[in-house]
Amino acid sequence: MSHLQLxxxxxxxxxxxxxxxxxxxxxxCSITALIGPSGCGKSTLLRTINRLHETIPGARVTGDVxxxxxxxxxxxxxxxxxRSRVGMVFQRANPFPTMSISENVLAGVxxxxxxxxxxQAEQVVERSLKAANLWQETKDRLKKSGAGLSGGQQQRLCxxxxxxxxxxxxxxxxxxxxxxxxxTAAIEELMVTLKSDYTVVVVTHNLAxxxxxxxxxxxxxxxxxxxxxxxIEHGSTVSLFNAPTQTATCxxxxxxxx
Amino acid sequence: xxxxxxxxxxxxxxGSTGSSLAPGxxxxxxxxxxxxxxxxxxxxxxxxxxxxxxxxxxCALIAAVPLVSLLWTTVSHGLARLDPTFFNQSMRGVAGVGxxxxxxxxxxxxxxxxxxxxxxxxGLGTALWLVECxxxxxxxxxxxxxxAVRAVVGVTAGIPSIVAGLFVYALIALVAGPGYRSGxxxxxxxxxxxxxxxxxxxxxxxxRVPGELREGALALGAPQWRCVTSVILPTARPGVISGVLxxxxxxxxxxxxxxxxxxxxxxxNLNLLDGRMASLPVYIYSQxxxxxxxxxxxxxxxxxxxxxxxxxxxxxxxxxxxSARWATRKEH
Ligand SMILES: Nc1ncnc2c1ncn2[C@@H]1O[C@H](COP(=O)(O)OP(=O)(O)OP(=O)(O)O)[C@@H](O)[C@H]1O
Ligand SMILES: [Mg+2]
Numbered sequence: 001m002s003h004l005q006l007x008x009x010x011x012x013x014x015x016x017x018x019x020x021x022x023x024x025x026x027x028x029c030s031i032t033a034l035i036g037p038s039g040c041g042k043s044t045l046l047r048t049i050n051r052l053h054e055t056i057p058g059a060r061v062t063g064d065v066x067x068x069x070x071x072x073x074x075x076x077x078x079x080x081x082x083r084s085r086v087g088m089v090f091q092r093a094n095p096f097p098t099m100s101i102s103e104n105v106l107a108g109v110x111x112x113x114x115x116x117x118x119x120q121a122e123q124v125v126e127r128s129l130k131a132a133n134l135w136q137e138t139k140d141r142l143k144k145s146g147a148g149l150s151g152g153q154q155q156r157l158c159x160x161x162x163x164x165x166x167x168x169x170x171x172x173x174x175x176x177x178x179x180x181x182x183x184t185a186a187i188e189e190l191m192v193t194l195k196s197d198y199t200v201v202v203v204t205h206n207l208a209x210x211x212x213x214x215x216x217x218x219x220x221x222x223x224x225x226x227x228x229x230x231x232i233e234h235g236s237t238v239s240l241f242n243a244p245t246q247t248a249t250c251x252x253x254x255x256x257x258x
Numbered sequence: 259x260x261x262x263x264x265x266x267x268x269x270x271x272x273g274s275t276g277s278s279l280a281p282g283x284x285x286x287x288x289x290x291x292x293x294x295x296x297x298x299x300x301x302x303x304x305x306x307x308x309x310x311x312x313x314x315x316x317c318a319l320i321a322a323v324p325l326v327s328l329l330w331t332t333v334s335h336g337l338a339r340l341d342p343t344f345f346n347q348s349m350r351g352v353a354g355v356g357x358x359x360x361x362x363x364x365x366x367x368x369x370x371x372x373x374x375x376x377x378x379x380x381g382l383g384t385a386l387w388l389v390e391c392x393x394x395x396x397x398x399x400x401x402x403x404x405x406a407v408r409a410v411v412g413v414t415a416g417i418p419s420i421v422a423g424l425f426v427y428a429l430i431a432l433v434a435g436p437g438y439r440s441g442x443x444x445x446x447x448x449x450x451x452x453x454x455x456x457x458x459x460x461x462x463x464x465x466r467v468p469g470e471l472r473e474g475a476l477a478l479g480a481p482q483w484r485c486v487t488s489v490i491l492p493t494a495r496p497g498v499i500s501g502v503l504x505x506x507x508x509x510x511x512x513x514x515x516x517x518x519x520x521x522x523x524x525x526x527n528l529n530l531l532d533g534r535m536a537s538l539p540v541y542i543y544s545q546x547x548x549x550x551x552x553x554x555x556x557x558x559x560x561x562x563x564x565x566x567x568x569x570x571x572x573x574x575x576x577x578x579x580x581s582a583r584w585a586t587r588k589e590h
Contacts, residue, residue, distance in 0.1 A: 050477060052476060055394065057394055057396060080479055085479075087478070090474065090477075097471075097493060098492040107478060107488075108478040108479060108480075112479050113484065158474070162477075165479065
């Protein structure tokens with residue numbers, strides 16, 4: 001549960017600026033939805049927060065991101081440390097194919113070089129899978145490969161993997177875009193439960209989903225191809241959907257573009 | 259349009275294949291846009307098609323003939339001496355019938371193992387550095403270095419093996435003086451040949467590891483090296499193994515460099531560091547080249563050694579293929 005502040009964040013791929021001057025205040029223990037037309041830089045912005053953006057050759061970020069007041073982007077901060085506090089769930093489920101279900105859940109622990117006693121490890125697996133709403137379906141096949149699960153189950157496995165290491169912030173990039181309505185509902189339900197412990201930022205194309213789960217909504221847009229994406233409007237979900245102050249927001253919500 | 263002509267009609271060449279062109283659709287589109295062809299044109303086309311099919315089948319046959327005939331010749335000549343003696347005796351004190359290739363088999367095994375121990379880590383390490391570090395680096399110096407390394411690897415892959423042998427001979431001569439021969443020197447020469455093979459195979463499989471797994475690991479707070487050891491290498495492992503095996507099968511039959519730097523001996527030598535060491539290819543060469551009075555006995559031994567060598571190469575190839583297939587199956 002952490003406070004996340006973005007101040008004039010701009011992100012570049014080489015010479016191309018994908019995101020310009022986004023300032024955003026994300027309250028702890030809330031769900032913030034990031035909406036906007038395709039290509040407006042939602043994923044890019046999300047990936048600046050856990051410093052995954054800069055792992056792309058030629059990519060860079062300017063501006064300021066603060067996690068509980070601590071500088072995230074500056075030279076004094078260690079990306080590995082940042083990523084252990086800011087978890088991420090990707091658009092496409094990406095369980096590690098060489099690991100079993102329980103190994104996948106424990107991957108974060110292992111990848112950070114920590115060791116758990118077997119008893120403790122079992123507890124972490126059970127707690128995380130229960131939190132991700134996957135325990136019932138997998139408790140009898142924990143030693144089987146994660147690749148054998150359905151798409152929705154794999155995505156929930158990735159969520160379990162992300163929360164097993166108890167990050168403070170959870171970034172979700174279109175976590176439901178490849179899922180059926182039932183799995184989507186399960187994940188939405190999960191997001192709402194996660195809110196009590198985590199600060200969640202979720203990118204979604206599904207406006208109904210944004211309206212259902214989020215407390216705050218940020219709308220990004222881009223004028224023309226080749227221009228950077230900008231934050232157009234940010235506010236409580238209720239007010240943004242019912243009384244948008246910008247015409248662009250209005251048009252987007254009304255389905256006029258994007 | 260002549261291209262379409264070829265994939266049209268019910269020719270046995272294309273009729274049953276799952277070509278990426280989706281021939282059925284292509285045909286349908288092509289047909290529907292054409293006026294009905296005259297029967298004469300059809301006939302001509304059918305004849306052309308048959309001729310083409312026959313020519314291609316002939317090519318396939320011609321390609322298969324040498325292999326089959328090679329296997330047949332090797333087996334039929336090699337069976338004569340495929341006896342226990344061949345596998346439990348060296349050539350020490352043998353002049354004429356009898357004797358075996360135990361020393362050469364051991365020599366091949368030891369030299370190849372040593373070469374693998376040298377080439378596999380260097381090849382895999384280079385590939386890892388190129389794919390995981392250099393390609394992701396933002397420093398111009400590193401990128402330049404990576405380009406240079408790739409160029410060097412490419413050139414090394416093309417070096418004739420005898421030149422690699424000469425090079426290692428000269429190198430060892432600097433340290434140990436001229437005329438020094440040992441299994442280790444042979445292993446170094448083979449490693450020079452093998453490293454680029456292993457490197458390019460590994461580079462390919464590492465580049466094929468999906469970026470989303472890499473990002474998944476990084477996003478969990480993994481330091482890069484742990485991302486490599488816990489996620490990338492395990493995912494690429496079957497491909498890496500098959501790459502190493504391909505490298506081994508590439509060098510296990512090398513003769514020229516071993517002739518130069520490992521030399522030949524009639525007796526057993528299990529010490530890689532000291533003295534000449536026989537190997538199967540060099541054994542074949544020397545049996546063939548230095549026939550004694552009973553030439554037939556030398557010929558027979560050469561053939562049997564050839565049979566053993568071919569069997570070894572085939573087994574390596576098969577293992578490499580199987581492990582690669584296993585890898586692709588696991589990806590899905
Ligand atoms: N690796 C990259 N290299 C260069 N440009 C990129 C890269 N990734 C994204 N971009 C560009 O950056 C801009 C923003 O992309 P981004 O993926 O952040 O959009 P998005 O809002 O997430 O879109 P979507 O809703 O389709 O996922 C786009 O114009 C895109 O073409
Ligand atoms: Mg996106």
